[in-house]
Amino acid sequence: MPKGLTFLPSLALTAMMALPLAAETQPDASTVVARVNGDEITLGHVIATVAALPPQYQQAEDDVLFDFVLEQLIQQQLLGQQQDGLNKLNTLRLKNEERSLLAVQTVTALTDTVVTDEAIQAAYDAQYNDFAGEDEFEASHILVETEEQANDLKAQLDDGADFAELARAHSTGPSGPNGGALGWFGKGQMVPEFETAVVALEKGQVSDPVQTQFGWHVVKLNDKRKTEAPALDAVREELAQTVQQDAIQARIDELTQQAQIDRPALEGAGPEVLRQLDLIQE
Template sequence: MSLSWAARTIAAVRGLAASLTLCIAFGAPAVLAQGATSPDTVLATVGGEAITEGDLVFAAEDLAAELQSIPAAERRAFLLTVMIDMKVMANAAREAGLDQTDIFARRLAYLEERSLRRAFFAEVIEAGVTDEAVQAAYEEMVADFEAQPEVRARHILVPTLEEAQAIRAEIEGGRSFADAAAEHGTDGTRATGGDLGYFSTGMMVAPFEQAAFALEVGELSQPVQTQFGWHLIQLEDRRVTSAPSLQDVRTQVAQQVLYDTFSRIVGELKADAEIEVSDPELAAAVEEQGGL
């Protein structure tokens, strides 16, 4: 399996999952009326044909991308407008005999299979994302976790050694490191008093990292040179990382379980199906993307 296929498949699975869980993602009130209890509730009629709450949910599923740019308070009106337009255009198409054409039959067959795919995804694949499956996947993830030492530091970056030495003298004279960083720093951290947050080994350039990890909490470094200039470093804290809680990573773990379930079930279905692609070049491309 190629990395590109895995990335595309994860994106496709997540995209389908997102469209199927639209009411959760946007919140039920964004699509359904307050207190609405039945998908059969009639919202409007067009030529005597009803448009229901259930129709709005289907429209929301189809128009998930468009809904993201529409304020929540306007989504129901937008969806109902789409459904009214759809009804009048569909009736006009029938009167013109467009429902009797070959292209309509092909499009209808495609839409039927798309709907069945969504139903299968919701009823079979999403059903595999249980609390037990998420818990098991989380436990497997944290079993491989290795604690790492981390430090939290502030720094001041300036172009020359002389500037760094002068600023160090200010701080030793009683000025706070954060104030000095806000005035003299030349990188984006000056807005936060030079705060770099927590980092572990391998995240910073070697001279900076070595100097930071060698400090005691509260200690101020001598000027340290890197390819970016001269740094003063003050160590704020030390800690050892711990595995994230399930609450913190539940969404990511659930998405991974969804992807794994999708890959397993759809892979088994493909293995049992007779799939042939007539064009060899196209077949190779489809295989690269995991379609065969």
């Protein structure tokens, strides 16, 4: 037998093995975390409250958040015990909240069913399979104050002068130090006169002077392309919302057709009393 190790007598070992293990209880939504004059606040109440908090509160540490919410619930319970029940206004609010929550449950169940990877892919294909793309332009310009300056620059360019060098030397626009380069842009991003000039150019061509509210431009079209359809992952959330909204609206239309909905035309029970809170106050 290794030194330092001993065996319990067999009788004692048998008795020890016969002892019942302590039952481990896992907390659940009904676990009571506080009692206020006998009224119970459960773990479920705390979790449900936290789930409804605004995002800024969700960033708090869990131990801080737990203590904060529990203390709030205790204080609410203390104050609430001072009332015999809800007044008319709050009873109506509670009914509206119940109606809203039930509708949300239906929407959530429907969303879980219809918003699938297959449905999102189908929505993507329907929207982008025939995507032709929009024109995009990569252009440079030289901006000056007068038409005479613009004409002189155009003549130099026609004689073979370097566009970028002239832009750096003469352009008053913010793109001048960069050789007049404007980068890529699509239709509607430039003032109309400038866009019209760009659209009329062929790749590598330089325009005649063009006047806009900013002055006189000489424009060069460096390149032109068509926009590509976005990747599926880039529009997944947008497509998921579309699938969801379409499914919800379809379900509402179906339920509306099946339902009997009456809207009695009552005298004095319309918009004219919408803000009369005295009607729902005791």
